[in-house]
Amino acid sequence: MLNKQQKRKQIVLTALMIAVSLLFLFPVIWLIANSFKSDAQITADMNSLSAFLPPALSENFFKNYTDVLFGTKFARYVGNTLLYAFIVIVLGIIVNGLAGYALAKIKFPGREKWMMIIMLLMIVPMETIITIHFLFIAKVGLLNTVVGYVLPGIVNPFNIYLFRQTFISLPDDVWEAAQLDHCSPMRYFFTMVLPMAKSVVATVAVFTFLGVWNDYLWPSLVFTSGDLLTAQIGLNAITANDNTTTGMTLAVITMVTIPVILIYSFFSKQIVEGVMTTGGKEG
Amino acid sequence: MAFIELKNICKQYKGNPKNSVTDFSLDIDEGEFIAFVGPSGCGKSTTLRMIAGFEDITSGELYIDGRKVNEVKPADRSIAMVFQNYALYPHMSVEKNISYGLKNMKVPADQIKEKTDWAIRILGLEEYRKRKPKNLSGGQRQRVALGRAIVKDSKVFLMDEPLSNLDAKLRVSMRNEISQLHKKLKNTTIYVTHDQVEAMTMADRIVLMKDGIVQQVGKPMELYEHPDNIFVAGFIGSPQMNFFHCKVQDGQLVFPDGAKYQLTNEQNHKLAGRSEVVMGIRGEDIKFSDLYIQQHPENIMDALITNIEVMGNENNLYFEIGGQQTVARVDKYEVCQEGDTRQFVFNPDKMHFFDSKTERTIR
Numbered sequence: 001m002l003n004k005q006q007k008r009k010q011i012v013l014t015a016l017m018i019a020v021s022l023l024f025l026f027p028v029i030w031l032i033a034n035s036f037k038s039d040a041q042i043t044a045d046m047n048s049l050s051a052f053l054p055p056a057l058s059e060n061f062f063k064n065y066t067d068v069l070f071g072t073k074f075a076r077y078v079g080n081t082l083l084y085a086f087i088v089i090v091l092g093i094i095v096n097g098l099a100g101y102a103l104a105k106i107k108f109p110g111r112e113k114w115m116m117i118i119m120l121l122m123i124v125p126m127e128t129i130i131t132i133h134f135l136f137i138a139k140v141g142l143l144n145t146v147v148g149y150v151l152p153g154i155v156n157p158f159n160i161y162l163f164r165q166t167f168i169s170l171p172d173d174v175w176e177a178a179q180l181d182h183c184s185p186m187r188y189f190f191t192m193v194l195p196m197a198k199s200v201v202a203t204v205a206v207f208t209f210l211g212v213w214n215d216y217l218w219p220s221l222v223f224t225s226g227d228l229l230t231a232q233i234g235l236n237a238i239t240a241n242d243n244t245t246t247g248m249t250l251a252v253i254t255m256v257t258i259p260v261i262l263i264y265s266f267f268s269k270q271i272v273e274g275v276m277t278t279g280g281k282e283g
Numbered sequence: 284m285a286f287i288e289l290k291n292i293c294k295q296y297k298g299n300p301k302n303s304v305t306d307f308s309l310d311i312d313e314g315e316f317i318a319f320v321g322p323s324g325c326g327k328s329t330t331l332r333m334i335a336g337f338e339d340i341t342s343g344e345l346y347i348d349g350r351k352v353n354e355v356k357p358a359d360r361s362i363a364m365v366f367q368n369y370a371l372y373p374h375m376s377v378e379k380n381i382s383y384g385l386k387n388m389k390v391p392a393d394q395i396k397e398k399t400d401w402a403i404r405i406l407g408l409e410e411y412r413k414r415k416p417k418n419l420s421g422g423q424r425q426r427v428a429l430g431r432a433i434v435k436d437s438k439v440f441l442m443d444e445p446l447s448n449l450d451a452k453l454r455v456s457m458r459n460e461i462s463q464l465h466k467k468l469k470n471t472t473i474y475v476t477h478d479q480v481e482a483m484t485m486a487d488r489i490v491l492m493k494d495g496i497v498q499q500v501g502k503p504m505e506l507y508e509h510p511d512n513i514f515v516a517g518f519i520g521s522p523q524m525n526f527f528h529c530k531v532q533d534g535q536l537v538f539p540d541g542a543k544y545q546l547t548n549e550q551n552h553k554l555a556g557r558s559e560v561v562m563g564i565r566g567e568d569i570k571f572s573d574l575y576i577q578q579h580p581e582n583i584m585d586a587l588i589t590n591i592e593v594m595g596n597e598n599n600l601y602f603e604i605g606g607q608q609t610v611a612r613v614d615k616y617e618v619c620q621e622g623d624t625r626q627f628v629f630n631p632d633k634m635h636f637f638d639s640k641t642e643r644t645i646r
Contacts, residue, residue, distance in 0.1 A: 171368060171370065173366040173367075173368055173370035174370050174371075174372065174373075176335070176337055176357070176364070176366070176370065177366060177370040177371075177372075177431070178372075179337075179356075179357045180335075180357055180358060180363060180364055180384070181358075181383050181384030181387055181435075182384060182387035183383075183387055187387075192372060192374075195374040196373060196374060198374075
């Protein structure tokens with residue numbers, strides 16, 4: 001039971017947290033509220049508190065959204081992004097997972113040095129090597145292709161590190177038992193290792209999805225065709241169009257932003273768990 | 284021809300100048316229950332893992348059912364193994380854990396079901412078949428591990444300290460279950476343990492190891508009654524055998540404090556030409572009863588009881604002989620108290636003599 005002083009302290013703290021949250025949420029609330037309004041209404045509400053309130057329900061309530069989804073290629077861009085994310089997640093888990101497993105469990109010459117190199121790669125920002133990626137993809141004729149977009153995103157040193165740190169703590173005797181159960185190394189990886197490390201698999205999947213969803217620089221370099229654009233690039237293309245209203249722009253931004261917020265809130269526990277389980281288990 | 288033959292097996296790890304296992308030779312008959320026993324680091328698990336195929340054999344030859352298997356993969360050696368930490372697949376139910384190997388071996392589905400049901404039934408796991416390992420107790424987990432081993436019709440069962448993670452009570456009941464299972468299935472079983480009680484109670488033969496070298500191979504009572512050296516004598520039996528460094532003078536055994544014991548003719552003959560020996564005697568062969576004392580009046584000694592361990596079915600009496608702590612096992616009806624002085628004699632037929640330098644038994 002809380003005593004009076006503790007209760008008062010808790011109330012003050014809760015109020016403070018709500019105030020801080022609202023401060024950070026103001027732009028999001030404004031964005032969502034205005035994404036349902038016509039341009040005229042947005043201008044009219046600009047200097048009043050109703051700028052933060054959605055309009056009353058009417059038949060035009062979702063007009064901006066229907067205009068964006070049916071009047072532009074936004075739905076296709078979202079579909080493209082989901083497809084790319086799916087490919088990068090699946091291939092990323094396989095490639096980075098196998099690399100992490102090798103570094104954790106298979107003894108080979110120079111294993112520790114390889115690990116060191118991979119860890120060093122984690123500090124190299126993507127922007128510094130993007131030119132090399134671009135030149136390579138252009139040279140092999142993969143510009144403006146899904147393969148060209150996906151290829152450089154598959155291998156991720158941070159994900160290799162996450163997998164390695166998790167796999168290192170998996171008991172060796174399970175692999176030995178699986179060997180006696182006629183389980184091949186690849187089968188063991190897919191049917192035992194990944195399910196046993198499902199929290200780190202989920203973490204990597206979420207990080208990868210967010211990476212692809214939020215990526216702007218790489219798709220803007222690789223894609224020139226309108227049909228292959230991602231949601232982020234598509235957002236730019238749609239908002240740059242003269243026929244796009246402010247309300248539609250806000251609707252597009254809402255649709256691009258909300259998934260990220262939702263994913264963080266749904267998977268925050270798993271993300272923390274995944275990262276936590278990889279900490280402090282240096283083998 | 285033996286079912287499993289280990290011929291001069293050696294194991295040396297890279298970077299370690301010493302062998303972990305040295306010149307291990309053993310023939311194991313089909314259906315035999317063999318226990319590898321010894322203290323930590325004696326090489327028993329390493330030997331088991333070489334038989335399983337998880338460790339390379341540095342030199343020597345290993346045959347299973349007449350086939351040399353040094354280079355054969357673990358899965359192709361027709362062995363099943365039960366691990367110390369169970370090694371269950373954590374994301375699979377009891378049923379799936381047991382049937383996983385059969386599925387990989389492409390056994391027809393109806394046979395998989397039949398065998399899995401059989402294993403689940405004889406191990407008493409019916410009500411847990413859908414549970415995941417994390418929802419099972421230690422004993423139930425070990426039973427699942429046994430189930431996984433028995434469904435595959437393997438020729439050899441290897442068990443690596445399977446009971447060491449269980450509490451004392453459960454260990455006793457699981458010990459019995461494994462023995463019963465072995466009697467039922469009659470598989471050749473190699474059981475690694477550091478617990479001599481497990482080895483004594485379960486095995487047909489015991490292989491006792493120390494520092495990678497086999498000290499003695501034999502039936503449990505052979506090792507108990509006729510140990511080859513001081514290490515075997517001390518390792519087997521609880522409480523441990525009492526040892527005394529004695530001199531041999533004029534047909535007498537002289538203890539460090541000067542106490543004397545009149546050797547029998549047979550003992551004199553055995554110790555002829557020796558001036559120093561190590562005498563060993565088990566606690567139960569130190570006799571306090573009047574009957575024994577009357578039979579050996581020439582060798583009566585006094586014991587000042589310093590401690591009594593009440594075990595329930597018997598008592599352990601602690602006292603000193605020749606300045607050395609000694610323990611005697613006596614009947615629970617043998618009433619005495621700390622501070623009492625009691626007369627005792629050694630049972631001359633059960634005295635062991637060891638060479639003081641080589642520590643080998645003098646026969």
